[in-house]
Amino acid sequence: MKARKSFLVVMVILLIGLLAACGTTAPAEPAATEDTAPAEEAAPTEAPVVEEPSEPVTIEFFYPVAVDAPIAAIIEGYIDAFEVENPHITVEAVFSGGYGDVQTAIMTAIDGGAEPPAMGVMLATALYDLINADAISPVSPSDEYLADVFPAFLDNSRYDGKIWSVPFQRSAVVMYYNADLFEEAGIEPPDSWDSWAAAAQALTVREGAEVIRWGIEYPSGWPYWLFQPLAIGSGQNIVGESDTEVFFDDPDVIEAVQFYIDLSEEYGATPAGVQGIWGQAPTDLATGLTAMIVHSTGSLTGLLDQVDFELGVMPIPGQAAGTFASVPGGGNIYIMKGAPEEKQAAAWLFAEFLSEPERVADFSIQTGYIASLNSSYETDAMKAYLAEVPQAAETKNALQHAGAELMVQNLGEVRNIFHDYLQRAYNGEMTPEEAMAAAQAEAEAALEIFK
Amino acid sequence: MQRSQTRKSSLPYLLILPTLFFVAIFTIWPTINSFYMSFFRQRLNLARFRDPTFVGIENFANLFSDPRFIQVLKNTIIYVLGTVPLAIFLAFLFAFLVNQRIRGVGLSRLSFFHPSILPMVSAATIWMFFLTPDYGIFNEALNFLGYRGPQNWTANPDLALISIMIVALWKNAGYYMIFYLAGMQNLPTEVFEAATLDGASTWQKLRYVTFPLLRGTTLFITTIAIIGAFQTVDQIFVLTQGGPSGASTTLLYYLWQVRFEFQDVGKASAITVVLIVLLLLFTVTNFVLSERGED
Numbered sequence: 001m002k003a004r005k006s007f008l009v010v011m012v013i014l015l016i017g018l019l020a021a022c023g024t025t026a027p028a029e030p031a032a033t034e035d036t037a038p039a040e041e042a043a044p045t046e047a048p049v050v051e052e053p054s055e056p057v058t059i060e061f062f063y064p065v066a067v068d069a070p071i072a073a074i075i076e077g078y079i080d081a082f083e084v085e086n087p088h089i090t091v092e093a094v095f096s097g098g099y100g101d102v103q104t105a106i107m108t109a110i111d112g113g114a115e116p117p118a119m120g121v122m123l124a125t126a127l128y129d130l131i132n133a134d135a136i137s138p139v140s141p142s143d144e145y146l147a148d149v150f151p152a153f154l155d156n157s158r159y160d161g162k163i164w165s166v167p168f169q170r171s172a173v174v175m176y177y178n179a180d181l182f183e184e185a186g187i188e189p190p191d192s193w194d195s196w197a198a199a200a201q202a203l204t205v206r207e208g209a210e211v212i213r214w215g216i217e218y219p220s221g222w223p224y225w226l227f228q229p230l231a232i233g234s235g236q237n238i239v240g241e242s243d244t245e246v247f248f249d250d251p252d253v254i255e256a257v258q259f260y261i262d263l264s265e266e267y268g269a270t271p272a273g274v275q276g277i278w279g280q281a282p283t284d285l286a287t288g289l290t291a292m293i294v295h296s297t298g299s300l301t302g303l304l305d306q307v308d309f310e311l312g313v314m315p316i317p318g319q320a321a322g323t324f325a326s327v328p329g330g331g332n333i334y335i336m337k338g339a340p341e342e343k344q345a346a347a348w349l350f351a352e353f354l355s356e357p358e359r360v361a362d363f364s365i366q367t368g369y370i371a372s373l374n375s376s377y378e379t380d381a382m383k384a385y386l387a388e389v390p391q392a393a394e395t396k397n398a399l400q401h402a403g404a405e406l407m408v409q410n411l412g413e414v415r416n417i418f419h420d421y422l423q424r425a426y427n428g429e430m431t432p433e434e435a436m437a438a439a440q441a442e443a444e445a446a447l448e449i450f451k
Numbered sequence: 452m453q454r455s456q457t458r459k460s461s462l463p464y465l466l467i468l469p470t471l472f473f474v475a476i477f478t479i480w481p482t483i484n485s486f487y488m489s490f491f492r493q494r495l496n497l498a499r500f501r502d503p504t505f506v507g508i509e510n511f512a513n514l515f516s517d518p519r520f521i522q523v524l525k526n527t528i529i530y531v532l533g534t535v536p537l538a539i540f541l542a543f544l545f546a547f548l549v550n551q552r553i554r555g556v557g558l559s560r561l562s563f564f565h566p567s568i569l570p571m572v573s574a575a576t577i578w579m580f581f582l583t584p585d586y587g588i589f590n591e592a593l594n595f596l597g598y599r600g601p602q603n604w605t606a607n608p609d610l611a612l613i614s615i616m617i618v619a620l621w622k623n624a625g626y627y628m629i630f631y632l633a634g635m636q637n638l639p640t641e642v643f644e645a646a647t648l649d650g651a652s653t654w655q656k657l658r659y660v661t662f663p664l665l666r667g668t669t670l671f672i673t674t675i676a677i678i679g680a681f682q683t684v685d686q687i688f689v690l691t692q693g694g695p696s697g698a699s700t701t702l703l704y705y706l707w708q709v710r711f712e713f714q715d716v717g718k719a720s721a722i723t724v725v726l727i728v729l730l731l732l733f734t735v736t737n738f739v740l741s742e743r744g745e746d
Contacts, residue, residue, distance in 0.1 A: 423694055
């Protein structure tokens with residue numbers, strides 16, 4: 001009996017210990033969303049006074065890392081400089097994974113009733129999802145800024161006569177090529193689909209059945225983005241002015257799908273079927289396993305570190321001779337509506353700070369992203385950089401040929417439908433006509449309730 | 452006497468109370484909530500459907516008339532039936548091998564077990580390099596063995612799901628091996644001595660002594676393996692993103708897509724319900740079959 005009693009006592013103590021432990025973990029449980037709700041610790045004083053600029057305010061800045069560059073260190077550097085200029089504002093940078101993870105984290109916080117971070121970097125094309133979820137506030141950049149920014153980068157920011165985000169880490173689709181191989185073979189950089197395919201075929205090297213070097217590698221594991229320049233170059237982008245219309249089954253788009261397939265089937269110049277090699281393609285170019293790759297401008301800095309040959313950068317050749325195409329991509333800064341107003345104001349201050357021409361130039365130089373402002377290219381730092389790395393100017397030039405990135409209502413589902421059928425066509429499970437007709441029909445059904 | 456009786460019956464409940472508390476909050480409540488929400492239409496990316504509307508079984512009707520979902524179900528069943536029995540067979544084999552008194556047994560145990568201490572994302576990243584077309588080590592090895600088929604494992608519609616399964620096998624077999632190994636080392640030696648005296652071969656001992664005695668272990672491993680298989684999602688994110696054309700999309704990955712990419716809460720809840728029902732079906736069947744074998 002006594003033994004049992006002491007056993008019970010021990011168990012009760014353990015139980016209390018456990019509950020106490022729960023007590024400490026329970027408030028930490030919102031730890032998953034803790035990043036999003038620093039309100040308590042940040043603002044110990046009640047009643048925030050907006051007019052009083054010295055009132056300390058802490059904001060969170062959610063950002064993804066999508067390229068091979070020390071983004072975290074760079075951002076911390078900017079924050080330090082910003083906090084010196086604005087001593088009453090503290091910015092906490094929160095690395096949150098990829099673009100999708102940032103959006104998921106913020107949306108989950110909002111769904112759960114927590115306070116979202118004041119600002120986040122999300123895909124420029126996330127606009128409709130964020131507006132429909134009532135998650136973001138419009139912003140008001142200065143006229144000076146609006147006159148300065150590249151229009152292609154603001155395409156995905158406008159809705160309902162307002163501007164909802166500002167470009168931050170922006171990229172575009174380009175082609176990288178091994179210029180030494182082109183010179184050895186006496187081939188000019190291509191300026192049409194025909195000359196492109198011919199160059200790819202000529203630069204492919206086989207030993208028996210084994211391929212020693214591909215003419216081109218064209219990743220298509222998550223394919224819409226890299227595909228879009230083909231469609232634009234063919235004469236019809238897959239997306240137009242309307243936010244509920246797509247052009248998947250347009251004859252020009254089908255031709256573009258066929259051209260991708262022909263690069264393998266007709267010219268034998270690229271691996272057959274879907275190429276799930278996004279991460280591997282730059283290395284393959286650097287190590288001579290392929291003569292050209294289609295990739296993001298964000299890979300430029302990494303590639304320049306790796307290559308021991310003359311690296312060429314150019315927009316994607318179009319179907320007609322002398323035409324080129326590209327498509328912008330990357331992330332913008334959004335201000336979250338759910339944050340208290342004084343935090344939104346502080347966040348916008350920081351967004352403007354990040355959008356100053358010198359800082360935009362510096363971010364571009366350090367990461368390889370395209371500077372989004374004309375004036376950034378007039379800065380001394382950028383001029384010096386371009387003198388050293390002329391390829392960086394090419395990434396900017398590609399923008400002149402850019403069409404709009406795929407952005408419609410219900411983007412996640414429509415994009416998934418397009419990926420499905422585009423890959424079926426690439427893998428030969430359906431003809432391009434069948435695949436694109438099916439994609440169009442399903443996408444229209446998915447967009448119906450959004451009209 | 453009376454008092455001690457009461458204490459006896461209330462003590463166990465007291466002891467599981469903390470666990471119950473957490474299970475209730477983090478498992479039972481979300482489950483009930485998913486069941487409830489699966490009868491509503493709620494789309495977070497469409498202003499007029501942001502507030503839930505009751506739609507009856509519409510979400511389920513839509514799901515089961517959607518060829519994409521049927522494909523997802525098929526993929527999931529193939530994945531479970533393809534990985535679970537094979538992983539358990541390999542686990543048993545490995546455990547039997549490393550339970551022998553032979554030289555270098557520590558190294559073998561380590562090499563069979565080490566994949567399971569890696570996080571799945573790391574394992575999948577390693578396999579991303581193994582599976583690289585042309586020069587990936589997996590393709591090199593297959594080439595050496597005379598394989599001449601397609602090498603783009605993660606982008607080929609016939610191979611993508613298989614490559615996901617290979618990673619799971621590689622990672623899990625060693626983990627399940629540990630349970631078998633522990634079981635084998637706890638088996639009474641007298642039984643084996645008796646069997647040896649009776650002139651039983653190694654195979655006979657394995658078949659008629661070891662395996663039946665480890666039935667409990669097998670039941671345990673099968674259960675956690677089935678649950679684990681349904682919960683697999685990490686390597687899909689790393690290797691295939693569910694592609695090409697959904698060929699490697701399993702239920703949980705699809706659930707994530709529908710909830711976070713398509714922002715369709717109602718449909719995601721319906722998928723959750725299907726997932727839970729399937730899981731119950733598999734584990735209960737497994738349990739019943741093993742219990743029956745017990746007699």
